Structures are given as structure tokens and as C-alpha cells.
Amino acid sequence: MQRRRKAFILIEGSRSNGLLYVQAAKQLGLHPITLAVDPTQYDYLVAESSEAIKVDTESFNALMDECLRLRSRFDIAGITGFTGRGESVYATVAKLCRHFGLPGPNPASIEECCDKFTQRQLLAHAGAPVPAYRLAANSAEVEIAAAEIGLPVIVKPAVGNGSSGVRLCRDAKELAEHTTYLLGGGYPWVASPKILVEEFAEGPFFEVVTMGNAVVAVGEADFGPPPHFVPWQSTFPAQLTEEEHERITNVSLMCLRHLGLGWGPANIEFRWTERGPVIMEVNARLPGWTTPRLAQLAYGLDIIREHIKILIGDECDLRTKHSRTAIARFVVPDCDGTLTQINGVSRAVAVPGVVEVKFYIKPGLPCIRKGDYLDIIGHVIAASPDRTRAEAIIQRAVNLVDWSIAPF
Known part of the structure; x- marks a missing residue:
């Protein structure tokens, strides 16, 4: 009797890490199948000859019916x-x-974590270091919350991802403008409108990757100019003293315990303030964008492969294989317009230590900034055993890439 193939189901895709999941699944002897509303938007599926099925992924019943058919x-x-x-x-x-x-993972824990207000309540009740926060449903409540916390404040949807709808409001005018944007029909809500108003925690940004109950990577990031929070550069590992690393690790594990996230991956974001690490957000998933690549380059740990192994019931290996510095520099337009040219990619890739130079869009396509992660149109990744050398390599590669935007 012929053994049936083992399918690995992917709900929707990702222009940053979707390809890596498909490739890792194949390497583990699995047959990846993507279920998506529009599979054609993920060009790597065609390149990998990976099976894809059109499904309404917002319908649990539709997904369950398709999985039953696949079974x-x-x-x-x-x-x-x-x-x-x-x-x-x-x-x-x-x-x-x-x-x-x-x-x-536990579905109830994931649902609680996805609601940032509920997440804040659970962490605050446990005594975890979180910013002051308030929940608001209308402009009057936003104004009252900001007055109680004190400007400047962070104003963002209580449910969302990728810094979508997140803004630093430094005065009453910015507060009113952003509230109008969120509640006036301009913002694409994925749930009933609920706004989180938070204290602006100032300080260096750190990102922690966990798997199960273990911290496996700690990185740092820099962002573009306010009022938005679009990443400019990401570096692994972060420069921390032993004491700082221990404090971030302890708070990270505290988050996992009190949010019920001790299974599988999580991504925890911090700002290091005058009172130490303050939790910005806990995501019950692996981080996106370049973080899995940077973790592999920095630690020799393929967190995507190990995540898949956990999902299929295999034992994972979270041991660090080596220690290097890995950096991603992101390409972000400074105005809205049309991408007119991209030159110098081959020269940049040829620089020793450069791992990848990638643009997500082609010349002739529009770039319309929204103040979130989708503003990023490309990245350069470099790695070296020496941090100073890695920083020099990434800067040299970026200088060799010439691209331009023609404003609308």
C-alpha cells in the first residue's frame, strides 16, 4: 500500500517569509499547500511550483471544509x-x-493576545512593566484618555498588526487628526473600532524571539522619523550587558506565563526606558520581515524550520550554532510617487558579507506611504563575525544601490 504524502497547510502567504516556509516544509519532506483568498498575489508559489487553493480565509467553516477535502x-x-x-x-x-x-497553541490565549487592550490588562494585572493605557471608542474618550496620560501619546487600533494605524500624537492637533483618520472611515478596521491610547515610552527598541518557554534571539531596531514607526534597520544580536539581557529575558518569560503562550513561537517588543524594559507588544507568532533570516545568520538557528518541526510534532533544536552580527537595512521612500529605477543591485550583492539585496516592487509601480510596515519597498542584509565590520558592509552595500521615486 502506497503511503500518502504529508501536507503542511499555510493559511494565506507572506512576501517576506512565505517562501522560507514553503522551502523549509519541502526540506522536511512535507507537501506545502497554501490556502488564500487570492493565491496569485504570492509570486513565490509559482516559482516553487507550490500547490495553492483559493479559499475565503476569513471563514473558519470554509477553511475547515477545505482541510477536510485535503484530508x-x-x-x-x-x-x-x-x-x-x-x-x-x-x-x-x-x-x-x-x-x-x-x-x-491554545486558541483562547491567542485571541486574548491579539486584542492589545486585553493583553495590556493581563500583563498589568500580573505586575509586568507596561505603559499607562486607556481604551477609547470615540473622539471624546480619546481626548480624555490623552489628557489623563499626558501628551505625547501613542494612538493605535486595539486590534491590528504591522504598525498599521499607529501614530505618535505630540499635541492636540495631531491627536484630533489621527482620531479622525481612525474613526472617520479612512482606516480599514478588521474588527469593531476600539482605540488604545498609551503613554509614549521613550528609549531604545528591542525585539525578543521565543520558542516554547525559551528566549532564542534578542535584536534591536531603529525607526524612521516620527510620528510613525517604520523600521529603518534591524540588528541581531542586540548590544546588551549580561544584566540587561537577563532583565529582558525574565520579563519575556513573565509575558509568556501570564498570556498562556508557552507553546510555539512568540515575538515580544520592548522599549528600554528610565525604569528598564517596558513591554510595547506581545505577538503570539514568529516575527515577520527579515527577523528569521537575521536570527539564522546571527545564531545559526533556522527558527522557521524549528517552528515547522514543532507544528508537526517533531522535537526541535534551539541550540545556537555560532555567533555573528546580522543587519538588515530597509528601503523606505521619503515621498509618495512612482519607483522609476533600481540600479547597482549586482554591485551591492558582490560586496563580501552581503547576503541579500531585494526590492519588493518593480520600476513603474506606485509607492504610497501609509506610515506602517508596507512603506518598506526593499532591504539589504549583511553579516559578519564583527559588529563594526557588519555595519561597514551594510553601509557600503546601501551606497552602491541607486533607486529613485518620481513624486506624484
Whole structure:
């Protein structure tokens, strides 16, 4: 009797890490299948000849029915997803895993974590270091919350991802403008409008990657100019003293305990303030963009491969294989317009230590900034055993790449 292939189900895709998941699944002997509203938007599926099926991924019943159909052809080994249609996909994935008896996180914990207000309440109740915060449903409540906390404040949707709708409001005018944007029909809400108003915690930004109950990587990031928070550069590992690393690790593990996230991956963001590490956000998933690549380059740890192994019930290996500095510099336009040219990529790639130079869009396409992660149109990645050398390599490569935007 012929053994059936093991399918690995991916809900939606990702222009940053979708390809890496497909490739890692194949390397583990799995048959990756992507379920998406529009599979054609993920060009790597065609390049990898990876199976894809058009499904309404916002409907749990539609996803469950498709998985049941696939189970007639395959043994379903594991299920995961991406945030292309919002953080709620992870709660859906958790429910599907539970329905089909597959390894996965607790759906209730994922749902609580996806609501940033609920997350704040749980962490604050546990005594974790979080900014002062208030929940608001209308402009009057936003104004009252900002007055109680004190300007400047961070104003953002209570449910969302990728810094979408997040803004630093430094005065009453900016506060009114952003509130109008969020509540006036301009912002694409994925749930009923709820606004989180938070204290602006100033200080260096750190990002922690966990797997199970272990901290596996700690990086740092710089951002473009306010009032938005668009990443400019990401570096692994972060420059921390032993004491600072221990404090961040302890708070990270505290987050996992009190949010019920001791299974699988999580991504915890901090600002180091006058009172030490303050929790910006906990995401019940692996971080996106270049972080998995940087972790592999810096630590020799393929966190995507190890995540898949956990999802299919295999034992994972989270040991560090080496220690290097890995840096990603992001390409972000400074105005809205049309990308007219990209030159020098081959010269930059040829620089020793450069790992990748990638643009997500082609010349002739428009760039319309929204103040979130989608403003990023490309990246350069470099790595070296020496941090100073890595910084010099990334700067040299960036200087060799010539691109331009023609303003509208």
C-alpha cells in the first residue's frame, strides 16, 4: 500500500517569509499547500511550483471544509498562517489545529493576545512593566484618555498588526487628526473600532524571539522619523550587558506565563526606558520581515524550520550554532510617487558579507506611504563575525544601490 504524502497547510502567504516556509516544509519532506483568498498575489508559489487553493480565509467553516477535502488526499501534518489578513489568522489556525488533533497553541490565549487592550490588562494585572493605557471608542474618550496620560501619546487600533494605524500624537492637533483618520472611515478596521491610547515610552527598541518557554534571539531596531514607526534597520544580536539581557529575558518569560503562550513561537517588543524594559507588544507568532533570516545568520538557528518541526510534532533544536552580527537595512521612500529605477543591485550583492539585496516592487509601480510596515519597498542584509565590520558592509552595500521615486 502506497503511503500518502504529508501536507503542511499555510493559511494565506507572506512576501517576506512565505517562501522560507514553503522551502523549509519541502526540506522536511512535507507537501506545502497554501490556502488564500487570492493565491496569485504570492509570486513565490509559482516559482516553487507550490500547490495553492483559493479559499475565503476569513471563514473558519470554509477553511475547515477545505482541510477536510485535503484530508482525503493527504495526511495533514501541520497548519500555520500569516498576518496578511490580520492577527486573527493565528486564532483561526489554533482552532483548526485543535479540530484536527494537531499540535498547536491554545486558541483562547491567542485571541486574548491579539486584542492589545486585553493583553495590556493581563500583563498589568500580573505586575509586568507596561505603559499607562486607556481604551477609547470615540473622539471624546480619546481626548480624555490623552489628557489623563499626558501628551505625547501613542494612538493605535486595539486590534491590528504591522504598525498599521499607529501614530505618535505630540499635541492636540495631531491627536484630533489621527482620531479622525481612525474613526472617520479612512482606516480599514478588521474588527469593531476600539482605540488604545498609551503613554509614549521613550528609549531604545528591542525585539525578543521565543520558542516554547525559551528566549532564542534578542535584536534591536531603529525607526524612521516620527510620528510613525517604520523600521529603518534591524540588528541581531542586540548590544546588551549580561544584566540587561537577563532583565529582558525574565520579563519575556513573565509575558509568556501570564498570556498562556508557552507553546510555539512568540515575538515580544520592548522599549528600554528610565525604569528598564517596558513591554510595547506581545505577538503570539514568529516575527515577520527579515527577523528569521537575521536570527539564522546571527545564531545559526533556522527558527522557521524549528517552528515547522514543532507544528508537526517533531522535537526541535534551539541550540545556537555560532555567533555573528546580522543587519538588515530597509528601503523606505521619503515621498509618495512612482519607483522609476533600481540600479547597482549586482554591485551591492558582490560586496563580501552581503547576503541579500531585494526590492519588493518593480520600476513603474506606485509607492504610497501609509506610515506602517508596507512603506518598506526593499532591504539589504549583511553579516559578519564583527559588529563594526557588519555595519561597514551594510553601509557600503546601501551606497552602491541607486533607486529613485518620481513624486506624484
